[in-house]
Amino acid sequence: MDSDIEIEGENIEQDKIKHFHEFGLDDRILKAIAKLGWIEPTVIQESTIPLLIEGKDVLIRARTGSGKTAAFAIPLIQKILSTKSQQSHQETKALILAPSKELCKQIYQVFIDLTIKCSREVRSVDVSPQADLNTQKPLLAEKPDIVIGTPSRVLQHLKAGNIKLKKSLETLIIDEADLMFSFGYEEDVKAVLGYLPTVYQAALASATLSEDVLSLKKLVLHNPAVLKLEEPPLAPPSQLAHYSLAAEENNKAAILYALLKLHLIRGKSIIFVNTVDRCYKLKLFLEQFGIPTCVLNSELPASSRCRAVTQFNVGTYDIIIASDEKALEEPHLIKDKKTKRKKDKESGVARGIDFQYVSNVINFDFPLDVNSYIHRVGRTARGKNQGTALSFVSVRERPLLDEVENQLKDSYGREHLFKTYQFKLEEVEGFRYRARDAWKAVTRIAVREARLKEIKQEVLNCNKLKSYFEDNPRDLQSLRQDKALHTVKIQPHLRDVPDYIVPPSLKRLIGLGKRKRKFNREISTSGATATKSKHDARASNPLISLSIPNKKKK
Numbered sequence: 001m002d003s004d005i006e007i008e009g010e011n012i013e014q015d016k017i018k019h020f021h022e023f024g025l026d027d028r029i030l031k032a033i034a035k036l037g038w039i040e041p042t043v044i045q046e047s048t049i050p051l052l053i054e055g056k057d058v059l060i061r062a063r064t065g066s067g068k069t070a071a072f073a074i075p076l077i078q079k080i081l082s083t084k085s086q087q088s089h090q091e092t093k094a095l096i097l098a099p100s101k102e103l104c105k106q107i108y109q110v111f112i113d114l115t116i117k118c119s120r121e122v123r124s125v126d127v128s129p130q131a132d133l134n135t136q137k138p139l140l141a142e143k144p145d146i147v148i149g150t151p152s153r154v155l156q157h158l159k160a161g162n163i164k165l166k167k168s169l170e171t172l173i174i175d176e177a178d179l180m181f182s183f184g185y186e187e188d189v190k191a192v193l194g195y196l197p198t199v200y201q202a203a204l205a206s207a208t209l210s211e212d213v214l215s216l217k218k219l220v221l222h223n224p225a226v227l228k229l230e231e232p233p234l235a236p237p238s239q240l241a242h243y244s245l246a247a248e249e250n251n252k253a254a255i256l257y258a259l260l261k262l263h264l265i266r267g268k269s270i271i272f273v274n275t276v277d278r279c280y281k282l283k284l285f286l287e288q289f290g291i292p293t294c295v296l297n298s299e300l301p302a303s304s305r306c307r308a309v310t311q312f313n314v315g316t317y318d319i320i321i322a323s324d325e326k327a328l329e330e331p332h333l334i335k336d337k338k339t340k341r342k343k344d345k346e347s348g349v350a351r352g353i354d355f356q357y358v359s360n361v362i363n364f365d366f367p368l369d370v371n372s373y374i375h376r377v378g379r380t381a382r383g384k385n386q387g388t389a390l391s392f393v394s395v396r397e398r399p400l401l402d403e404v405e406n407q408l409k410d411s412y413g414r415e416h417l418f419k420t421y422q423f424k425l426e427e428v429e430g431f432r433y434r435a436r437d438a439w440k441a442v443t444r445i446a447v448r449e450a451r452l453k454e455i456k457q458e459v460l461n462c463n464k465l466k467s468y469f470e471d472n473p474r475d476l477q478s479l480r481q482d483k484a485l486h487t488v489k490i491q492p493h494l495r496d497v498p499d500y501i502v503p504p505s506l507k508r509l510i511g512l513g514k515r516k517r518k519f520n521r522e523i524s525t526s527g528a529t530a531t532k533s534k535h536d537a538r539a540s541n542p543l544i545s546l547s548i549p550n551k552k553k554k
């Protein structure tokens with residue numbers, strides 16, 4: 001892929017590097033990279049690593065999933081290792097700021113993975129978890145080489161004198177820089193800069209080069225190389241296929257149910273809807289058919305969201321339902337402004353979170369703008385993996401799809417970005433019939449109570465309330481007894497798919513006539529796996545034209 005390096009100040013010649021060992025990296029880093037299974041650097045890594053190793057300031061603009069974390073982590077670890085032997089005493093050399101706890105945790109994990117062979121020499125600490133400042137103080141007293149945190153958390157430690165960077169800091173990295181300002185961190189970032197020395201190497205990583213990023217650039221970068229990689233905002237169509245499926249509001253649930261139960265969607269999937277209530281509505285709907293899902297709820301604390309992402313990543317759930325925060329903030333979707341909870345500003349939902357090995361992104365509700373589409377479908381086809389994005393589009397949503405098509409088709413150099421996903425709803429009448437009742441069964445009260453149930457669960461799990469409950473055991477008791485919540489009644493027979501509702505074309509295709517019982521058993525027990533023969537047969541049938549990538553094992 002072509003890369004366009006816009007240079008500010010001086011000219012930098014780039015030789016293309018195709019293997020990690022060509023960067024002249026320490027063996028311990030190379031071994032860690034090999035252990036991660038990364039065969040070659042991504043485009044952004046090819047360009048960024050040599051510049052940072054040379055000591056340049058860099059502004060990296062790269063799409064989510066481009067490998068930008070390692071692009072700044074690898075040279076930083078190299079820099080620390082190369083000066084370690086001459087270092088007389090331990091000092092904190094690098095500060096990494098990111099706008100959410102989830103991102104900090106992810107960045108920290110990348111450092112842990114990349115320093116697996118030199119964990120004594122290069123130590124990092126993530127101060128973003130909401131532990132008491134004093135609990136983290138001893139960790140910082142050991143002067144870890146790298147401190148990672150949100151600006152407000154780092155600032156608290158700097159003010160408390162728990163870390164001193166004025167003399168020791170050599171590198172500052174700000175990740176997801178474009179979100180720093182929109183998350184309200186402007187003042188905190190500026191205040192943190194006041195605690196840093198006047199000279200240090202700096203890097204900014206950002207998905208967009210917004211005005212905010214340019215002003216941050218002026219504040220922290222000196223004579224930087226600006227890497228505006230001429231990458232399209234998303235992976236190419238050969239890696240990420242975009243499908244649209246015409247579906248009116250009252251049919252969307254039936255179609256989703258049929259696609260999942262007939263194994264036409266397989267592999268790990270993220271389903272996006274436009275409000276938190278819709279997340280729960282869909283979860284309760286699918287639950288009735290024995291399809292387990294978890295919800296990523298922006299209104300719950302970061303720890304619970306991290307738990308949801310982890311459960312999805314480790315395979316406890318194959319489907320996660322999310323509403324991105326853009327939609328949450330759309331005023332016309334929030335009927336009663338008074339009920340709008342103040343969101344935890346350190347907690348972005350979808351942006352930047354590393355969902356692993358996502359095969360499909362399904363837009364149950366079409367995103368409200370192009371950026372949101374990019375951020376959603378960018379959760380799949382990450383690194384070098386394949387991915388599929390399937391959007392359900394009602395007549396009302398059609399103009400939004402046209403807008404996405406218009407804006408993205410140029411980057412792809414093709415007339416149509418979206419392929420039509422052929423799906424004949426009339427062929428799955430039985431599914432529609434069952435879905436209609438199941439959808440109706442999820443009343444507003446059921447949704448509200450499901451949400452309440454999750455909040456109660458959070459309260460029970462909350463460490464901070466432990467001592468309160470010790471003093472007030474009756475309150476704990478009443479919360480625990482509150483089990484008689486109205487949930488949607490589960491009817492066990494809905495888990496199975498009777499033969500008569502499976503369309504004849506599909507039965508033939510998957511050989512249901514001969515393997516009837518096995519098919520039914522598979523269908524009733526799994527929402528995501530399928531046999532190889534089904535997979536092979538799929539390719540030729542338009543009804544099941546969604547191509548599913550192979551799940552790459554870690």
Ligand code: AMP
Nearest residue numbers: 038040041042064065066067068069383
């Ligand atoms: P990031 O853009 O930093 O969030 O990285 C996106 C994903 O790409 C992460 O899951 C990384 O583990 C993965 N990744 C980063 N670098 C490489 C590489 N060189 N080869 C394969 N996967 C990579």
